[in-house]
Amino acid sequence: AGIGLGAFAVVQLRDNPKAQQAVDEIYEAAKDFGAAVADGYREREEELNKPAKRPTTPKKWMKTAEIKRRWLEFFEKKNHTVVPSASLVSQDPTLMFTVAGMVPFIPYMTGLLPAPYERATSVQKCVRTLDIEEVGKTTRHGTFFQMNGNFSFGDYFKKEAISFAWELLTNSVEDGGYGFDKDKLWVTVYKDDEESIQYWLEQTDIPKERIQKRGMADNYWSTGQRGPAGPCSEIYFDRGPAYGIEGGPEADEDRYIEIWNLVFMQYERADGGTKDHFEILGELPKKNIDTGMGLERVAFLLQGVENIYEIDQVKPLIDLVSQLSNKEYGANEQDDVRMRVIADHIRSSLMLMSDGVTPSNEGRGYVLRRLLRRSVRALRLLGIDK
Ligand code: GLY
Numbered sequence: 001a002g003i004g005l006g007a008f009a010v011v012q013l014r015d016n017p018k019a020q021q022a023v024d025e026i027y028e029a030a031k032d033f034g035a036a037v038a039d040g041y042r043e044r045e046e047e048l049n050k051p052a053k054r055p056t057t058p059k060k061w062m063k064t065a066e067i068k069r070r071w072l073e074f075f076e077k078k079n080h081t082v083v084p085s086a087s088l089v090s091q092d093p094t095l096m097f098t099v100a101g102m103v104p105f106i107p108y109m110t111g112l113l114p115a116p117y118e119r120a121t122s123v124q125k126c127v128r129t130l131d132i133e134e135v136g137k138t139t140r141h142g143t144f145f146q147m148n149g150n151f152s153f154g155d156y157f158k159k160e161a162i163s164f165a166w167e168l169l170t171n172s173v174e175d176g177g178y179g180f181d182k183d184k185l186w187v188t189v190y191k192d193d194e195e196s197i198q199y200w201l202e203q204t205d206i207p208k209e210r211i212q213k214r215g216m217a218d219n220y221w222s223t224g225q226r227g228p229a230g231p232c233s234e235i236y237f238d239r240g241p242a243y244g245i246e247g248g249p250e251a252d253e254d255r256y257i258e259i260w261n262l263v264f265m266q267y268e269r270a271d272g273g274t275k276d277h278f279e280i281l282g283e284l285p286k287k288n289i290d291t292g293m294g295l296e297r298v299a300f301l302l303q304g305v306e307n308i309y310e311i312d313q314v315k316p317l318i319d320l321v322s323q324l325s326n327k328e329y330g331a332n333e334q335d336d337v338r339m340r341v342i343a344d345h346i347r348s349s350l351m352l353m354s355d356g357v358t359p360s361n362e363g364r365g366y367v368l369r370r371l372l373r374r375s376v377r378a379l380r381l382l383g384i385d386k
Pocket of ligand 1: 101291
């Protein structure tokens with residue numbers, strides 16, 4: 001697995017549109033390195049393919065690479081240009097990292113550059129370290145993640161964005177979709193956005209009772225600084241009563257997991273303010289669509305595992321740490337958190353290094369150093385000191 005991940009990093013160095021495909025292939029090959037890890041992985045795959053025991057586990061197990069492939073194919077068929085992932089080192093001098101799928105497209109939204117296409121789709125590698133302390137403790141916080149996105153630059157708007165999302169999520173697996181159970185999906189909209197509610201009701205099977213209105217803190221998206229902003233509509237999956245209280249995303253965001261955010265980018269926001277109150281400077285030149293679907297989140301739901309660290313692309317690292325430390329994953333919550341932290345941080349570190357970041361005392365290099373230090377600390381606490 002280690003050799004594979006090294007190769008994984010090296011391939012990412014090449015500025016080649018086929019790199020992402022090569023990464024998937026190398027990742028597959030990496031499973032064959034180290035018999036113990038590979039055996040563990042195969043057992044896991046067999047286990048996951050068994051019929052569901054839990055109410056929310058899926059009927060079919062879908063690999064992360066397959067979820068990604070289906071995404072790109074779906075939007076390519078809807079006339080979107082497939083754009084390879086940009087570097088984690090953001091081209092935008094005001095952002096340290098690529099924190100969302102929309103970052104490489106900001107100049108097209110603000111009108112700084114003419115968009116070379118009206119519709120685009122990508123699976124963007126992202127790094128966000130704001131919630132680093134939550135990593136390993138929750139189901140869904142990762143410092144590295146991949147964001148599936150579809151974008152419109154002055155072309156389609158709310159109506160089509162809502163219809164595309166519903167189609168891809170609920171189409172059967174045989175028809176190229178993800179096969180989510182319609183009855184388990186919930187939607188939130190910005191409190192004043194009656195138009196979106198109408199589109200949800202007219203174009204999908206979502207009943208009114210499963211649409212919730214929320215305020216700026218939850219349903220108005222931006223990168224947190226001056227730039228494109230807009231009200232959003234989020235789609236959630238209900239994992240069932242075993243995971244929390246009834247009442248939709250408004251009541252419990254652990255039971256109801258956000259999987260896809262549709263942002264209606266039509267305003268420019270100012271710097272400053274708070275999460276639930278910031279100044280809107282005016283309208284963008286055109287109305288744009290920016291969506292973000294968390295690839296690892298969808299993978300954990302479609303693979304019937306408990307969190308983003310147990311999916312096919314991350315679990316081999318936990319297995320390796322378990323083997324090295326001689327500690328069973330699942331036996332002790334504190335050790336499990338450490339194993340998940342290591343899996344997450346090593347993955348982020350490799351991805352950062354493959355995009356040219358080196359450890360240092362400031363900026364991006366400091367973030368990398370912190371991720372590595374936290375990994376080493378967690379390894380030591382697990383008794384691995386070599
Ligand atoms: N840009 C949409 C999101 O990150 O959720």
